[in-house]
Amino acid sequence: MSFVSRGFTGRRRAASPGRLPPGQYDVGDGFPVLSAGPTPRTSLDRWDFRVRGQVDEERRWSWAEFQRLPRESIVVDVHCVTSWSKFDTRWEGVSVDSLLADVVTAAEFVAAFSDGGYTTNLPLTDVTGGQAWVVDTYDGQPLTPEHGGPARLLVPHLYFWKSAKWVRGLELTLEDEPGFWESFGYHNYGDPWREQRYAGD
Amino acid sequence: MTDPDDAAQRRLDANAAAGPLAELFTVDLTVAMATCAGCGNTAPLAAHPLYAHAPALVVRCPNCAAVVLRFASGGCRLRLDMTGTRLLTVSLAGAA
Numbered sequence: 001m002s003f004v005s006r007g008f009t010g011r012r013r014a015a016s017p018g019r020l021p022p023g024q025y026d027v028g029d030g031f032p033v034l035s036a037g038p039t040p041r042t043s044l045d046r047w048d049f050r051v052r053g054q055v056d057e058e059r060r061w062s063w064a065e066f067q068r069l070p071r072e073s074i075v076v077d078v079h080c081v082t083s084w085s086k087f088d089t090r091w092e093g094v095s096v097d098s099l100l101a102d103v104v105t106a107a108e109f110v111a112a113f114s115d116g117g118y119t120t121n122l123p124l125t126d127v128t129g130g131q132a133w134v135v136d137t138y139d140g141q142p143l144t145p146e147h148g149g150p151a152r153l154l155v156p157h158l159y160f161w162k163s164a165k166w167v168r169g170l171e172l173t174l175e176d177e178p179g180f181w182e183s184f185g186y187h188n189y190g191d192p193w194r195e196q197r198y199a200g201d
Numbered sequence: 202m203t204d205p206d207d208a209a210q211r212r213l214d215a216n217a218a219a220g221p222l223a224e225l226f227t228v229d230l231t232v233a234m235a236t237c238a239g240c241g242n243t244a245p246l247a248a249h250p251l252y253a254h255a256p257a258l259v260v261r262c263p264n265c266a267a268v269v270l271r272f273a274s275g276g277c278r279l280r281l282d283m284t285g286t287r288l289l290t291v292s293l294a295g296a297a
Contacts, residue, residue: 036255038266081256117267161256181256184271185280198276 019077020085021192027084033146034082036180040115040145040166047150049099049134050169053111056104063150066136069094074133076156078163079192081181091154093135096127099170107172111179112153115166120179121188122155122162124172131157134167159190159197228291235260236288239267243288246270 020026044063051059061069073092079085111121126132136143136151143149148165155162161181182188187196195201231247242264249269252259257273257280271282283289 032254034255036252036257036259037261037268038250184257184273184282185276185278186256198278201276 019087021079022195023197024079024083024085024192027086030084031086031089031147032080032082032084034080035146036118037116042115042150042166042168044150048168049151051099051103051172052169053171053173054105054107055172059099059103061099066094066134066151070098072133074135074154074156076154078156078160080160081186081190081192081197085192090139091133091135092137093133093151093154095130096132096134096170097130099134100128103172105172107174109173109176111171111173111177112162112164112167113169113171114164115168118164118166118180119177120153120162120164121177121182122158123176123189126158127153127155127170131155157191159187159192161186162190228294230289230291232292234288234290235269235286236290237262237265237267237269238285238287240265241287246289 047063049061049066071092072095073090075088075090077085077087078089105124108124109121110124110127111119113119122132132153132155134151135154136149138144138147143152145166148163148167151167153162153164153167176188178188185199187199187201190196231245233246234243235246235249236243240262242262244263246260249260249263250266252261256275257271259268260270260272261267262269262285267285269283269285271280273280
């Protein structure tokens with residue numbers, strides 16, 4: 001009996017079983033809404049996006065200015081720590097690379113902050129290099145408030161709690177500061193392929 | 202002045218707190234009064250909004266919406282965060 005299957009390593013994103021991280025199930029057409037608090041309703045004329053903290057100069061974009069930034073379409077699988085995964089989700093938005101393009105910083109970490117007080121922390125190297133976006137469109141439509149609209153972070157290679165809903169900015173920091181779930185015993189990094197759900201996993 | 206050796210001898214480890222804490226956690230907490238560490242509002246825990254559709258149970262202040270309590274069971278552990286609770290008051294049964 002053969003116990004080595006050659007050629008499976010490249011099929012993770014092509015075939016259904018291989019694209020599901022350990023302990024996850026395919027939610028199919030559903031898109032569960034998880035909320036740890038009331039859904040913020042920020043009008044677009046009061047919305048802005050900031051890059052602050054350990055930066056040479058704070059950056060701020062109004063909604064209109066944000067809309068003029070270079071936009072990208074993204075099709076990715078997302079994985080929630082509560083064990084559902086959703087394949088081929090379609091988003092549009094601005095890459096974090098664009099938002100940080102001219103920023104001079106010594107920071108190694110970033111904290112995303114949101115309306116409603118939510119925060120999540122990530123290594124700076126995980127939101128750059130084409131790995132993270134601030135998205136305002138889902139499946140061709142403006143992102144609804146229950147899914148994080150007007151805009152949410154999208155970091156699909158980590159558990160979905162890192163993709164902060166209602167995001168309003170990024171704080172660049174020298175020290176890693178645990179966010180809302182990270183300070184409650186969830187894994188500081190949250191790689192679904194290594195099943196990093198809880199601290200110590 | 203306290204003799205430091207005497208103080209060290211009188212110090213207990215936290216196992217000694219398990220008995221008293223068991224009294225607290227066997228009562229019905231829904232009748233407890235919780236005071237928000239953020240705004241100081243006091244209300245019955247049962248009157249606090251609970252967000253259960255999240256990775257943990259998230260209880261928020263009915264006045265300022267700050268997180269008062271988080272509780273979860275997962276990864277073979279129970280987790281309780283009461284950073285947002287300044288005071289929890291439980292009336293003892295029979296103490297009229």
